[in-house]
Amino acid sequence: MSDRKDANEVTADDVAQAAGVSRWTVNRAFKPNASISAKSRQTVMEAAEKLGYAPNLLAASLASDRSNLVALLVDDFSNPHKLVMMERLTRVLRKNGWDTLLVNMLDKDDAPGALLSASQRRVDAAILIGVQFDDDVLSAALGARRVKKLIIFARNSENPDTISISVDDHAAMTEIADYVMGRDYQRPFFLAGPQTKSAHLTRQEAFVARWQEHRGMTPEVADVPSYDPGMAYSAIIDRLSERQPDAFPDVIVCENDALAIGAMDALRHHFNLRIPEDVAVTGFDDVPAAANPNYRITTYRQPITRMAERLVTLLSGELEQTENQQFLGQMVIRNSA
Amino acid sequence: MSDRKDANEVTADDVAQAAGVSRWTVNRAFKPNASISAKSRQTVMEAAEKLGYAPNLLAASLASDRSNLVALLVDDFSNPHKLVMMERLTRVLRKNGWDTLLVNMLDKDDAPGALLSASQRRVDAAILIGVQFDDDVLSAALGARRVKKLIIFARNSENPDTISISVDDHAAMTEIADYVMGRDYQRPFFLAGPQTKSAHLTRQEAFVARWQEHRGMTPEVADVPSYDPGMAYSAIIDRLSERQPDAFPDVIVCENDALAIGAMDALRHHFNLRIPEDVAVTGFDDVPAAANPNYRITTYRQPITRMAERLVTLLSGELEQTENQQFLGQMVIRNSA
DNA sequence: TTGTAAGCGTTATCAG
């Protein structure tokens, strides 16, 4: 049945033999700062090259209990920003010698299963870039000691055993609020994503607080069950239909671009309104589509690459951090507000 | 230094001891159709549950030389369709017990490196969903015996040692051509993606051939270096600026939706043209944005889920296929043409 | 700097 196991099953022993050294020397040759003479290393590398040897990472992981593998747990694939994050993360990780196991959280209750999958491959860390990881799930996961490190990427978490690498949502949203107030909009409407139990309502809270503080009134808020342009589209229609002009918002501040795109589509194609003349819109993330001439969204860009680089230092353990890492991004002013 | 190795390091031996059986029996309990009595299995499972045991897949893979791991090699993250494919693929794979290693091909010449990464984790197969795998790369990869199976997903390949699972591009594009001709467009323009050496020019060729056959003239063709809406936007502007109205195409047939989106944006926002009144546009893939009210693209939907399911049967070896697998999708008629 | 012994946690295979 299995006729594999032909060539390519070259082991360190084979190389050792070919190079006339011991297996352990072969090993050292492949380890960046091992104590090995330059000469030995070269002999080994030549033999390895000739035989087509590459270390078996499975065996290495088993023997060493570190795998140089991280799991990326994702749940909301409808948000286009996920594609950007996945690209950046895998790029930076791979450049630094880490491989990525992509785990699709199939549904709301799949978090434990997803984490289990990851742990069975002995990943060194699990990186969460989904939305459905509330603190209950995290505690359960950590309680079960499923993974060594749990890192929440691009989202806050209050869980003390978890490290989050994210943008300073409060600062970012305050900046957006100030910008919007600076343009003198009067009737704000905040469009939020899923209202889970964890701490990621920061954006909404920050906006609302800032507006209250400066204008003495509480902005209207609506939420959708997932970061999906289609859901945002429907939500806006549901919520704003049959509204008198003077009760219609003049600016819709969205928790992210996925929602902003849906909102803009609804505004233009359902309500037949112009943006920003009739209603302005702001987003968050600066997804690729935000720059396209149809949208030209005024949004906020997270420094994903820098965040990914921080992640790498966290993984390598250089930084014995347990504190959450906060970054500052920058507003990108375009035409939608 | 390492204070891990606390709990969770439960092995089959521990469970065996707790359950009063041998390690091998524990193992059998976790294997679907192993010869083990129902009673033994239950005892084992209870003990396992209590101790929180889960098989170490690293060790299993090492010992068995099958890993139940596949690598997904991706290179063009700017195409939104990739997100859809990744979601479907990981979903179907995981449901069937396969894990996914996501490998980002960092640049044009990274294919060998990416394949090497995958092979070092001893993946059972590498699935290619990028564009830069031309037949040279594939041959090299196979020559180096890097991976056991190489599967090209959603794209054709002529390489005989490779299996491709894709839509029947010829049939699909012929259907689109017929549709376009049926609407009586006269001046077609085909917008193609990267012109690599492999066989994926089928769409372009099919369209051109069909048009020639029925109309006796060769459609104009342009190509862009990557499936990126932004590139398509620029390409359309470069190519069509300063053209007299009667030389301007009345339908732009795009190799996929990523290009169609860029083309539509250029047509509307740069040339100030209406779609489909002034110029019609067709796409391919039916990405989520194709359905949004801004675009409403007439496109072609690939049966990704069925294709992913076929992939799984291919992986499990039930099908000792070496032939390429072709699927039929369906046209989705919307407003853009 | 280099070699050696003892595992890492499974599975294939064969004996009972």
Add this chain to the structure above:
DNA sequence: CTGATAACGCTTACAA
């Protein structure tokens, strides 16, 4: 159906 032996290919000591 169950138990035992020998790998799988590497790493972590530690000794030479």
